[in-house]
C-alpha cells in the first residue's frame with residue numbers, strides 16, 4: 088500500500104516538474120479557453136457526448152490551426168491544414184507522440200514496424216511492402232470472400248430484431264488478417280488468443296477521464312520508467328502484456344511451420360508471411376526477412392488491421408441504414424455487377440461502391456486524431472495566414488523541440504473550404520464527378536484522404552483494407568437490407584480508434600438486418 092502511494096506521488100512529482108519547466112512558444116496561437124488545469128480541453132476533445140461536438144465547433148471558430156490545453160496545463164497544437172499536415176507527415180523531425188509510442192512498444196516491442204524509426208523503418212517498410220502490393224493483395228480476395236460468406240451465415244442464423252454488427256465485423260476482419268497475413272484460420276489462433284483479442288478490442292474502444300489523465304501522466308515519464316510501470320497489475324496492462332506474449336507465440340509457431348514446409352519443398356507464398364520469409368528465391372541476390380524480424384510484426388499487424396477496418400465498415404452500414412435510397416442504388420449496382428460471376432469482379436470500376444467507401448472513410452477515419460511530437464525546433468508551413476492573440480499575422484508556425492502536435496484528421500476531412508459547405512453530411516454522390524477535394528496540396532495515398540495517413544508512415548495495409556471492404560460490402564449489401572432500430576441511435580466515440588457505441592455505453596452498432604436475396 089505504502090509503495091503504491093510512493094509510486095503515485097513520484098509519478099505526479101515527475102509529471103509536474105516536467106510540465107512546469109517547459110515553455111511552448113505557441114502560447115499566442117488562438118484557441119478555446121481551458122475549463123480545467125488538470126484536464127485542459129482533453130475531456131471536451133476526447134470525451135464529448137458525441138465525437139466532434141467541441142472539435143468541429145473549434146474548427147469553425149479558430150480555423151485549421153489552433154491551440155488546445157493538454158492535461159496539466161501543457162499546450163497542444165491542433166492541425167488540420169493540408170499544407171501543415173503534409174509537412175509534418177513527411178518530416179523526420181516529427182515522430183509518434185508519447186502515448187502512441189508507449190502503446191506500440193508495449194504491444195509489439197522495439198522491432199515492430201510502428202516502433203522503428205528512420206532508415207531502419209524505411210528498410211523494414213520496403214521488405215513488408217512485398218506482401219501488400221496491388222498484385223499481392225488481389226491474391227487475398229478468396230480469403231475476403233470466405234470471410235464475407237461466414238458473415239452472411241452468422242447474420243442468417245440470428246433471429247433477433249436487431250443485431251450488434253460490430254463484434255461480427257471484428258471477427259471477420261481478424262479472420263481476414265489471420266488467413267491472408269499468417270495463413271492460419273481463426274480456429275488455429277486458439278481460444279486463449281481469441282478471448283484476449285476480444286478483451287483487447289473492448290479495452291481499445293473504451294475511454295474515461297481517468298484513462299485520459301493516466302495516459303497524459305504516462306506520456307510524461309521517461310520510457311524506462313513507463314516500461315517498468317506496465318508491470319503494475321491493472322486489467323489494461325495485463326491484457327496488453329498477454330496480447331504481446333500470445334502474438335509472439337503465434338508468430339513464432341507460424342514462422343516455424345512455414346520454414347519446415349519450405350524445407351520440404353512446399354510452396355508457402357500464398358500469404359504475407361510466406362512471401363516475407365521467401366526462403367526459396369530464384370534470384371540469389373534477393374533475401375527474405377529474417378524469421379525473428381517477421382515474428383516481431385505479428386501483434387501490430389493483427390491489431391492495426393482489425394478494428395480499423397471493422398469500425399469503418401460498421402459506420403458505413405449505419406450510414407446506409409440512414410440513407411435507404413442510396414442503399415437501394417448501391418444494392419442495384421452490386422447485384423448487376425456481381426451477376427453470375429462474383430469471383431471475377433473489377434471492384435474498382437463500381438462507382439457507387441467506391442464513392443460509398445470514400446465517403447465513409449472521409450467522415451469516420453478510424454484514426455481521427457494522431458499525435459506527433461517535434462524532435463527538434465521546427466517551422467510548420469500553413470496554407471493561410473493566421474492572426475495571433477497579440478495581433479501579429481503569421482504565415483508559418485514555429486514550434487519548439489518537444490511540442491505536442493495533433494494531426495486532426497477528422498477535422499481536415501470536414502474542412503468546408505476544401506470539401507464544400509455540406510462537408511459534415513454523408514453524401515457519397517460528392518465523389519461521382521471527380522474528386523470533391525479542392526485543395527492544392529495532395530495528401531494521403533487514397534482519394535486525398537488522410538484516413539490512411541500519409542508520408543513514410545502511410546498505413547501498410549491500405550490496399551488490403553480497401554479490397555476487403557469492397558468484398559464485404561458487396562456480399563452484405565447485395566444480400567441484406569439494413570435499417571435503424573427505433574430506440575438505439577449509434578453514437579460516435581473517440582478512444583484509441585473512432586468507435587461506434589450503443590446507449591448502454593458498450594462498443595457496438597445495432598442494426599435491423601433482413602435477408603432479401
Ligand code: HEM
Nearest residue numbers: 200201391392395396453454457539540544546547548552
Ligand atoms: C480501414 C482500415 C484501416 C485504416 C483506416 C488504417 C489506418 C492507419 C493509420 C492512420 C496508420 C498510421 C498510424 C500512425 O502512424 O499514427 C496506419 C498504420 C498502419 N497500418 Fe493501417 N489502417 C487500416 C487497415 C490496415 C490493415 C488491413 C492492415 C494490415 C493488414 C494495416 C496495417 C498497418 C500497419 C502495419 C501500420 C504501421 C505502419 C508504419 O508505422 O509504418 N492497416 N493505419
